[in-house]
Structures are given as C-alpha cells and as structure tokens.
Amino acid sequence: MSAFHSEYLVWHWPIAFYLFLAGVSAGAMFFAVLLKHLCVKEAPHLSGYIRAACLIAPVTVMAGLGILVTDLTKPLQFWKILLFYNPTSVMSVGVMILLVYTVLMFMWIALVMRPYIDEWSELHLPWLQHITAWLSRVEPTLTGILVILSLSLGAYTGFLLSALPGYPMLNNPVLPILFLLSGLSSGAASSLLGGVLLHGNPDSREVKFIHKIEIPLILVEIVVIFTFFMGLVLTGGQSKIAAMNALGFGFWGAVFWFGILVIGLSVPLAMNLFMTATAKRRWAYVAATASCSLLGVLMLRHFILYTGQLTIA
Amino acid sequence: MDNVRRQFIKGGTALVAATSLYLLHDAGAEDTPQGKVRYALLHDETKCIGCNACAEACRHTNQVPEGVARLRIERSGPYGEFPEQYYRFSRVSCQQCEQAPCVNVCPTGAAYIDDKTGIVSVNSWKCVGCQYCIAACPYHIRFINPLTHSADKCDFCKETNLRDGKQPACVEACPTGALMFGDLEDPHSNIVAALNTQPVYRTKEDLGTHPKLFRIRAKAGGITL
Numbered sequence: 001m002s003a004f005h006s007e008y009l010v011w012h013w014p015i016a017f018y019l020f021l022a023g024v025s026a027g028a029m030f031f032a033v034l035l036k037h038l039c040v041k042e043a044p045h046l047s048g049y050i051r052a053a054c055l056i057a058p059v060t061v062m063a064g065l066g067i068l069v070t071d072l073t074k075p076l077q078f079w080k081i082l083l084f085y086n087p088t089s090v091m092s093v094g095v096m097i098l099l100v101y102t103v104l105m106f107m108w109i110a111l112v113m114r115p116y117i118d119e120w121s122e123l124h125l126p127w128l129q130h131i132t133a134w135l136s137r138v139e140p141t142l143t144g145i146l147v148i149l150s151l152s153l154g155a156y157t158g159f160l161l162s163a164l165p166g167y168p169m170l171n172n173p174v175l176p177i178l179f180l181l182s183g184l185s186s187g188a189a190s191s192l193l194g195g196v197l198l199h200g201n202p203d204s205r206e207v208k209f210i211h212k213i214e215i216p217l218i219l220v221e222i223v224v225i226f227t228f229f230m231g232l233v234l235t236g237g238q239s240k241i242a243a244m245n246a247l248g249f250g251f252w253g254a255v256f257w258f259g260i261l262v263i264g265l266s267v268p269l270a271m272n273l274f275m276t277a278t279a280k281r282r283w284a285y286v287a288a289t290a291s292c293s294l295l296g297v298l299m300l301r302h303f304i305l306y307t308g309q310l311t312i313a
Numbered sequence: 314m315d316n317v318r319r320q321f322i323k324g325g326t327a328l329v330a331a332t333s334l335y336l337l338h339d340a341g342a343e344d345t346p347q348g349k350v351r352y353a354l355l356h357d358e359t360k361c362i363g364c365n366a367c368a369e370a371c372r373h374t375n376q377v378p379e380g381v382a383r384l385r386i387e388r389s390g391p392y393g394e395f396p397e398q399y400y401r402f403s404r405v406s407c408q409q410c411e412q413a414p415c416v417n418v419c420p421t422g423a424a425y426i427d428d429k430t431g432i433v434s435v436n437s438w439k440c441v442g443c444q445y446c447i448a449a450c451p452y453h454i455r456f457i458n459p460l461t462h463s464a465d466k467c468d469f470c471k472e473t474n475l476r477d478g479k480q481p482a483c484v485e486a487c488p489t490g491a492l493m494f495g496d497l498e499d500p501h502s503n504i505v506a507a508l509n510t511q512p513v514y515r516t517k518e519d520l521g522t523h524p525k526l527f528r529i530r531a532k533a534g535g536i537t538l
Binding site: 167 | 445
C-alpha cells in the first residue's frame, strides 16, 4: 500500500486538481472584485493584478471542469449532468453554481475590459456597445451576486467531500470552511503571481492591499486546520483513528507538517509580515511568497483527499 | 451609492424569489412516495457455511463481469481453539438503505429508490460515471461495471429474477436456507415473522442509513478489542 493507493480509495489526484483549480478561480474572482471596488477604483483594466485575476479565474475554472469531465467513466455523456438535477446532491448544486458563476464571471470581466471592448467594437461590431452599456447598468447586481457565487464555489469544493458519510475525516463540518479559506488564499496568491508576471509593480497598492488581507487569512486558516483535527480527535472512534492515520509519520504526515504547515502557511505568513515591516516589496519576494502559498494549497487538497479516504466509518 | 445598493437589493431579491419559486414547484407532492412493497433481505449467519453459491448464482443471473461483484461473502476468523474452531461469514452487498447516501449524492438521479419495490436502483443510461455514489456508500459495495461504464450493485435481481416472478438468485441458490427475502409491508410474510421473533442487527446503523439488509449474528463469539 503506497501513498497514492489505499483499499477504499475512490477519488484520486484529478479530483484534487479540480478542487484546487475551482478554489483558485473562486478566490481570484473574489479578490478581483475587492481590488476593483476597494483598492484600484479608477481604470481597473490597467491594473496588472486585476488583469491577471481576470485571466486566471476563467482559465482555472475551465481547466478544472475539463479535468472533471475527462475523469468521468463516460466523458462524452457529461451533458446529462447539465440536463438532470438532484437538489439533494452537492455535486448537482455545484454544477448549478458553476454554470451561473461562469456566465457572471465573463460578464464582469467584460465590464472591467469595457474600454478595450468599446474601442474595438466601435469599428467592427457597433451593437456590442448596447450590451456593454446594459452590463454597466446592472453592474451592482452582477457584482454582488458574483461575490456570493464565488464564495459559494469555494465552499462547495469542501461540501463535495464533506457529504460523504463513509469517510469520517471528510464528513467534517469544518472542511468547507477550510477549503473556502484556502481557496481564497490560493486566489490571492495566483493573482499576485500572475500580476507580477504581467509586469505589475510589486510595490503597488494592490499588493499591499492583498497582503493586508492575506495575513489574517493565513492565521485563521491555521486555526481552522487545528480545529479540524482537534474535532476529529475529540470525536473519538474512527474519526480519531482517521486523524492519527493522516498526521502520522508516513508520506502524508511529511506533506502535512513540512509541505502544508511550513511551506504553505508559515513561510508565506513570515514573508508577508517581513514585507509589511520593511515596506519595500520586490518582484522575487512577491513571486516566491505567492508560489509557496499556491503549492501549499495544492498539497492541502491532495492531502485531504488521499488521507480522507484512508479511514472508513 | 444609494442607487447602487438599491439595485443590488432589487436584483438579489428577484433572484432569491425566483429560486424559491423553482424549489416550491413540487412542494405539494408526496415527500417519499412509498409503494406498497418494500423488499428486504435477512442473512442468517448461523446457517451460512461460506460456500459462495450465492455469489456465483448472482454473477451468472445478472451477467456480472469478472473482476467486479455485486455480492461477496466475507470470511473472518478462525475463532476459538483447535479443534473447536469456526469461521464467521458476513454478506457484502447493497444494504438497500431507506436513507441511501448514494441516492442523495447522485447528481443526475441515476441512483434512485424504486417507488414500487423500495429497491435502491441504478438507471444506467442516466449515470455519467462521476463515482460520487461509490465514494458516498459507507458499505463500499458499489463499483463501475467495466462493460456499461455505469455504477452497478445488487438490486435484489429486480431486472432478472424478480421480473420473472422468482426469488433473487442468491436466495434460490443458498443450500442451507440462510437467506430470506420478502416484503416488509406484508405482515404475513416470512421475513416479517422472522424479524419479529429473532434478534437481528444491521451494520453501520449509526450513520443514519436505515439499511434493509438484516442479519442474525453468528452463534459463537470471539474476542476482538
């Protein structure tokens, strides 16, 4: 029995990547809205970080869904999942959320990029401007619902696993909160990484704004991880065994203690505090911090998925 | 700002109202339309000798491909001291839960409880193979059928023997009469009489699944801590 195989394993790494990518998309969209409304305000289409988020959010959600569809045993029949719904199924509700989210996401991105669209459509497709004008009229509604949907999407990735009664570690009420928070921080990290790669200024107000949110976010994440495992241990029985199996000294124990707690949480926290204290942010610092954060979240998804299926009720 | 807030509240309220209306569309309908028949199975572990005739009959009757199985007999032991040693046998198959996690999680409704028989069934056409049901089943008895690529499991021979008016294949094949199949809603059925007169147990009841596979515990015990 190796780290990636266990007796009761049903879902394997493609699902972990999907959970990761959906979280990144939700987080990137959430931070894009925050950046636009609370930080940049004027001319959001010129901010490298908002541009990055507007690129990352659709690419990750599409890639995630692509992985999900190819992982079906009947990939060509995925349309049935869009046609038939089951309100008691977290996956089915998630499909509804994803559908509306994707549409609203593109509408919101079109609004941010409106100056470019209007400039182009003036010459080629004049009627397109009616649509952008309409979008701008409904912008507050659109933005509000998009924020709610992005938070729902982040939490949904956790509910998807916590709806499984057969695995005590996954069937845990704290899991959706943990996945939501880590999804948000992966969205923030991917926007920062994408922003500096798209030649955003690493010492700009956007970076300061995101870092100011990221520090408490990481602290709360650590508390939530602690609560997650304390809850399992205090529940006793198979839940306690599940926690012990996950955190023990094997491969996944190393991933947790070194990969998630050190690389994924402690290093970004320390770097963020350091950058806030020294007040000078460099390209390499921002990029390295964001990469550590992203890697940590990716490891967390794999860790939870694989160790969660180690122990059964 | 005021306008913006008003617009968001207006739009948001409209969305919530629309969603609630949609969710109400079948509110008047019966919540769980129970049919007149609710099939259940009783496995008497004191009679089971672990011969696997049931598993073979199941494979043959339901055309289950090699490598997967709708029904297995799990042997544990030996318990006790030689020469008084014995094994215990327990049935591993769909427990026909009243509150089935597989049905709850299935995104397309391919996993459903049949209204007429109470049997947890699979609509192979609707199944897309997301394997959510396989992960959700606390009894780990679901599998992907390598021929149909759909989720598959025991359905009390609903599509084979029951349709022909016979008992499930495993019940017919059992040489010791360890399996009893019947309708829980029929007060005169053998299974109701058996359940009323003997202490039975079901597995993982604490998960709230309300399984309809009842078991009579093997006679001899054994210490496991």
